[in-house]
Amino acid sequence: MDPRGVGATHPDYMRAESGVRSWLLTKDHKRIALMFYGAVITFLMLGGIFALILRTELLTPETTIIDPMTYNQMFTLHGVTMVWLFLIPSIPAVFGNFVLPLMLGAKDLAFPRINLASFYVYVASAIIILTAMVLGGADTGWTFYVPYSSTSPTAVTWMGIGIFVNGVSSIMTALNFVVTTHTLRAQGLRWHRLPLFVWAIYGTSIIILFATPVLGLSLLLVAADHGLGLGIFDPRYGGDPVLFQHLFWFYSHPAVYIMILPSFAVISEVVCTFSQRPPASYRAIAYSSLGIAFIGFFTWGHHMFVAGMSEWDAGVFGGLSMFVAIFSAIKVFTWVATLRGGSIAFSTPMLYFLWFLFLFVFGGMTGVAVATQSLDVHWHDGYFVVAHFHFIMVGGALTAFLAAAHYWFPKMFGKLYDERVGLLTSVAVFIGFVFTFLPQFLLGNAGMPRRYYSYPPHFQWLNVLSTGGAWLLGAGLILALINLVVALKWGRRAGPNPWGSRSFEWITSSPPSKHNFDVTPIIERTPYDYHLSEEDARARSRAS
Amino acid sequence: MNELLRRILFLPPQASTVAAEIDGLHYFVIIVTMLGAVAVTLVGGYFLIRYRRRFGRIVGTHRKPPSPIPFWTEVMVVVGLFGIFITWWVIGFRQYMRLRVAPEGALEIYVTGKQWMWKFAYPEGANSISTLYVPAGRPVKLILASRDVIHSFFVPDFRVKQDAVPGRLTTMWFEAKEPGRHDIYCTEYCGVSHSTMRGEVVVLSPADYERWLRGAAPEQQLAGQVAERPAIVGRYSPAEPISMVRQGEIAASQLGCLRCHSLDGSQHLGPTWAGMYGSTVPLAQGGTVFVDEAYITESIMDPMAKLHAGFQPIMPSYFGSMRPAESAAIVELIKSLRDVRPPPGGGLPGGIVITPNGTIEQVPEVKP
Numbered sequence: 002m003d004p005r006g007v008g009a010t011h012p013d014y015m016r017a018e019s020g021v022r023s024w025l026l027t028k029d030h031k032r033i034a035l036m037f038y039g040a041v042i043t044f045l046m047l048g049g050i051f052a053l054i055l056r057t058e059l060l061t062p063e064t065t066i067i068d069p070m071t072y073n074q075m076f077t078l079h080g081v082t083m084v085w086l087f088l089i090p091s092i093p094a095v096f097g098n099f100v101l102p103l104m105l106g107a108k109d110l111a112f113p114r115i116n117l118a119s120f121y122v123y124v125a126s127a128i129i130i131l132t133a134m135v136l137g138g139a140d141t142g143w144t145f146y147v148p149y150s151s152t153s154p155t156a157v158t159w160m161g162i163g164i165f166v167n168g169v170s171s172i173m174t175a176l177n178f179v180v181t182t183h184t185l186r187a188q189g190l191r192w193h194r195l196p197l198f199v200w201a202i203y204g205t206s207i208i209i210l211f212a213t214p215v216l217g218l219s220l221l222l223v224a225a226d227h228g229l230g231l232g233i234f235d236p237r238y239g240g241d242p243v244l245f246q247h248l249f250w251f252y253s254h255p256a257v258y259i260m261i262l263p264s265f266a267v268i269s270e271v272v273c274t275f276s277q278r279p280p281a282s283y284r285a286i287a288y289s290s291l292g293i294a295f296i297g298f299f300t301w302g303h304h305m306f307v308a309g310m311s312e313w314d315a316g317v318f319g320g321l322s323m324f325v326a327i328f329s330a331i332k333v334f335t336w337v338a339t340l341r342g343g344s345i346a347f348s349t350p351m352l353y354f355l356w357f358l359f360l361f362v363f364g365g366m367t368g369v370a371v372a373t374q375s376l377d378v379h380w381h382d383g384y385f386v387v388a389h390f391h392f393i394m395v396g397g398a399l400t401a402f403l404a405a406a407h408y409w410f411p412k413m414f415g416k417l418y419d420e421r422v423g424l425l426t427s428v429a430v431f432i433g434f435v436f437t438f439l440p441q442f443l444l445g446n447a448g449m450p451r452r453y454y455s456y457p458p459h460f461q462w463l464n465v466l467s468t469g470g471a472w473l474l475g476a477g478l479i480l481a482l483i484n485l486v487v488a489l490k491w492g493r494r495a496g497p498n499p500w501g502s503r504s505f506e507w508i509t510s511s512p513p514s515k516h517n518f519d520v521t522p523i524i525e526r527t528p529y530d531y532h533l534s535e536e537d538a539r540a541r542s543r544a545s
Numbered sequence: 546m547n548e549l550l551r552r553i554l555f556l557p558p559q560a561s562t563v564a565a566e567i568d569g570l571h572y573f574v575i576i577v578t579m580l581g582a583v584a585v586t587l588v589g590g591y592f593l594i595r596y597r598r599r600f601g602r603i604v605g606t607h608r609k610p611p612s613p614i615p616f617w618t619e620v621m622v623v624v625g626l627f628g629i630f631i632t633w634w635v636i637g638f639r640q641y642m643r644l645r646v647a648p649e650g651a652l653e654i655y656v657t658g659k660q661w662m663w664k665f666a667y668p669e670g671a672n673s674i675s676t677l678y679v680p681a682g683r684p685v686k687l688i689l690a691s692r693d694v695i696h697s698f699f700v701p702d703f704r705v706k707q708d709a710v711p712g713r714l715t716t717m718w719f720e721a722k723e724p725g726r727h728d729i730y731c732t733e734y735c736g737v738s739h740s741t742m743r744g745e746v747v748v749l750s751p752a753d754y755e756r757w758l759r760g761a762a763p764e765q766q767l768a769g770q771v772a773e774r775p776a777i778v779g780r781y782s783p784a785e786p787i788s789m790v791r792q793g794e795i796a797a798s799q800l801g802c803l804r805c806h807s808l809d810g811s812q813h814l815g816p817t818w819a820g821m822y823g824s825t826v827p828l829a830q831g832g833t834v835f836v837d838e839a840y841i842t843e844s845i846m847d848p849m850a851k852l853h854a855g856f857q858p859i860m861p862s863y864f865g866s867m868r869p870a871e872s873a874a875i876v877e878l879i880k881s882l883r884d885v886r887p888p889p890g891g892g893l894p895g896g897i898v899i900t901p902n903g904t905i906e907q908v909p910e911v912k913p
Contacts, residue, residue: 069737142734148711149694149735236712242695243710276596282614307697308708309715312645316638323630330626331619333585338614340592347597358589363582370574373633375567375640379704382697382732443555446571448701450732453740457728463555 011514013415018515028113029515033120034098035413040124041095042482044086049475051079056437056471062458069454073140074155076452080143081160085167086127088398089256092263094123094174096405097202099413101178103506103513104196106187106522106542111180119173126167133159142452144253145220147234147245151227158227161220168213171259175206175213187505189524196504196528197273197286201266204290208255208262208297216252219245243308250301258297258325260394261361262290264401265332268357271350271404272336274502276343279529281335289328296324303372307381315374322372329365333358346500349423353404356431357397364392367442385445388438396434403430403481410485411499415512416492422484429477436470503538504528560727560748561703562720563644568704570636577629644705647718651684658689658696658709659861660735661742662801669758672866674800675744677729679721680754686718697733700746708733721748738814741804793878796871805860808882815860816853818878819885827854841876 011017014031024032058065058072067075098116102109110116133139136156141149150157182203186195223245225231232238234245269286273279280286302310302318337358345351367389371377380386410418440463449460456464498507505528509518525541526533533541547565550572559565654677655666665673679685689698689709698717699706707717721727731742749757797803805815816826822841825833829852834840843850845867848860863872 069740073734073737073739140737146695146734152694153736236710240712242712282619285614285619306641307706308695309710309713312642315641319638319641320631320634323627323634326630327623327626331623334622335614337585337589337592340589340596343592343596344598345593345596347593351593355586355590355593359582359586362585363578366578366581369630369633370578373570373574373637375637375644376571376574377637378641378644378706379567379571379701381706382734383699447555448557448699448728448730450699450730450740452734455740457743 010519011516013510013512014515015414015512026117028109028117030098030102030110030113030116031413031513033116034095036120037090037094037098037123040120040127041087041091044082044127045091045478048079048082048087049478051075051082053471053475055079056468058454059456059464060468062461063455070140072454073452074134074138077139077142077160078134081130081139081164083394084143084256084260085164086130088260088394089167089171090123090174091398091402092267092405093171093178093202093205094119096267096409097178097263098174100409100506101199101202102181102185103412103509103517104199104504104528105181105185106190106505106518106524107181107185108516108518108521110177111185112177115173116177119170119177122166122170122173126163126165126170129163129166130160133163144249145223145245146249147223147226147240147242148236151223151235158224161224165217165220168217171209172213175209178202178206179210187522187524190505193283193287194524194527195287196506197269197280197283197290198266198504200287201262201269201290204294205259205262205266207291208259208294211298212252212255212259215248216256219248219252222248243305243310246305246308247301250304251298254301254304255294255297257390257393258293260398262293264357264361264398265290267401267405267408268336268354269332270502270504271354271408272339273529273531274408274500274504275348275351275354276340276345277501277531278339278343279527279531281338281341283527283529285331285335289331292328293325296321296328300325300372303377306374306377319372319374323369326365326369329361333362348407348500349418349420349427350404350408352424352427353400353407356427356434357400357404360392360396360400360431360434364389364396368393379448380445382451383445384441384449384451387451388441388445391438391441396438400430403427406481406485408500409506410488411495412506412511412513414489414492415495416488417495417499418484418488418492422480426477426481426484429480430474433470433472433474433477437467437474438470440464440466440470498535501535503530503533503535505542508539508542557701559702559704560722560725561700561705562722563640564702564704567640567644570633570640573636574633644717647686647716648684651686651718652680653686653688654679656687656689656698656709657692658698658731658735658742659692660694660859661731661738661804662861663696663698663729663731663742663744664861664866667758671758674863674866675729676799677744677746678754678757679746679748680751681721681723681748683751684718684720686716689715689717694735695733696731696735696742699730699732700727701730702727703746706732721746724748724750724753738804789874789877790881792870793874793876793881796867796874797878800863800867800871802875808878808885810885815856819882822880822883828852829854829856829858838876838880841879842872845872845875 014029024036027033054067055072055076058067098110133156136159139153139155139157139160141153141155141157145157145161182199222231222233226233226235226238226240230238232240234240234242236242269280300318300322302314303322306315367385371380371386371389407418407423410416444460444463447460449456495511497509497511505522505524508522520543522543526538530538547568551559551568554571554575556568556571559568653668657664657666662675663677665677687698687707689707691709691711693711695711696709697706698709700719703719703721705717705719707715709715725748727746727748729744729746731739735742805813807813807817808819810817810819821836823836825835827833834851840851846864847862849858852858
């Protein structure tokens, strides 16, 4: 038995081949994951710079640094960049790509060429979106509500095409994950032995496959309205602008779960590994992912309580929205219960898990709050909603992304990062986050509408707090990035399994060799058998 | 208790009949949410420390797998959570029905949203722009439409909001408790000046409202916070006389003119007023016109009759919604700006400016 892990007799995937071509034309899921990693970090920073400019503009009630049109274009770009170029691809395309085949005991994804193509389609979409930005950007917000989007003088069509192409990329990745999970599981790896990460990524992929085409269709119809005067959404030709909102949210509400389910995936793995415990209820975590994926398709109407829908519809959508909270709560309680009696390493990923708990539970429950009809009437399109979705999508998804970046860092690069700096940056990110967005809940209560370039002076001091928090958050993120980049070069060598995890991606060497495993493993246990010693666990997960 | 929680949560005054009730649910929901998030985090943090191991040293395993969570515990948790959330939903839905269904016999006022102003039409024939006059203690039903894109009519103090959607009519209602002033915001993003699409609701006593309908100014000084507003509308007989130019500024800002026209020569949606009076401007239909009192008044009442070249035909008519005194004051304001020279390239595209020295300058053509 090789203590360095299965696969250590071959050079690792980064050194297996060299040269620019070997990277750009690679079909290795791990290299594609790294290319995605570089791209999404770039767009996270770009979106973050937009955010800091926006927050700085909002430091004073009237003009601070930019004019209204620039402000409007910038919040649109901030939204589009963060949603489609960072949040949606981040965890699936980077960590899903990297560890999903490893977790399944597979040599690669089912369609390696489609995987590479999905990266280039993603890059193409980013280029189109950035071109649109150079051509004047769009000033519609990321929601593209008609008829404003069909009359705006800005480059809305280009932006729409970019997002359409982006959708193609995420469909390709999702399809690959679904087929891989169905067909490439190692011998003995039954569905109830799958890592929880795989369950959640599987659920995410299902949502992407069903919802994303609707977004593509809606954007095509907006373009047809604009160019051909079809009159589907545009009231000037007899169209219905609220129909667009229905179609848009039929995609975009499930898209919230496309962003948050992968976070659940990461958190489940982190919690089990660092507490050396199996999940308190495997089935509860696995099935609630599917439950969220399913019920997420029936809640979109809660975005339109004040758009003029019937009272009956509003009642149904409000009620259905409550179920998502139940499924999420089951997960939260199960994670916390898993910790009890564990042997917990107080590490950076676990600290991010703790922040995740607060931000996700508060963000999620304020989501139930805004789905409560009479309260939503006051909060709708105000800063309360802005704070709520940043708590979920930035607080939840970003802390999980950072947890994953630290947790799988040794797996991906074979090095260890500095734990003390990791803990410190984690605290800075959390404090910065809370200072940025808690004041925005209060601004929303006080009545400040979202997408406001200027505001009445009595809203100012809360805005000042929020801007200060944003700068701290930005500094924390930059420090976290520096910590990881430094570790890449100077970090201590990590063994194949530095955290003592039983999950299958750790049975191979770190970093893995090009084809992941020397021999296809045969799995005779679950990924959370912490009652077994590491040797026993290894023996039950490799070909004899 | 209500007042304390309202202030802690930064909620605005409860100026409508439904506000206090909605705030009650608000307190319940927010307190449960906050306690839930803090409790889960504290328990998680406690476990993190209580079951902590020295980092780097992995405890020998061979521990028994934990006993699974009893089935009935799971069921109880789900039922308990469901109970809380369904309670929110039942109360919220009942309140929503109350918010949406206007009482019989409500006073109906028509509201039109337009980039970037609100126009109000009253059944008795009166009109107002950006300022909605309503009587206290009587349900008011607003019937909303939009001339261009989606807007959303929001009065935080009343806890009411409704989108104005082009191509359809939507309704909302409220009953203000007592006389006062309350902000109106547009909450649906509607373009470059979205954040300036503000207005106010002026709640009058029923007697004042009747007087206002007949064209008289409201008598008493109204309660409420006015410090933030650019000027005061409705005070047509102030204690100290103010100049007509100043009255023109007040009227122009209150009636929404300054959302499109600037006073300092900077470029905006409409022609700047700086240096306009006494100049000759080109018309969209061809030809030119000399800007005098007659042209200004005509443009206020029938903007499309002689449209300034280079600008979009977007100005609404103020015929019937502006008092003669107000249009006169605005003309005086524009006259007072005849010596203000627009900066090069700003102001009047293709127009001719007669400077105070008597020289004539052509302002460069600006592409629309």
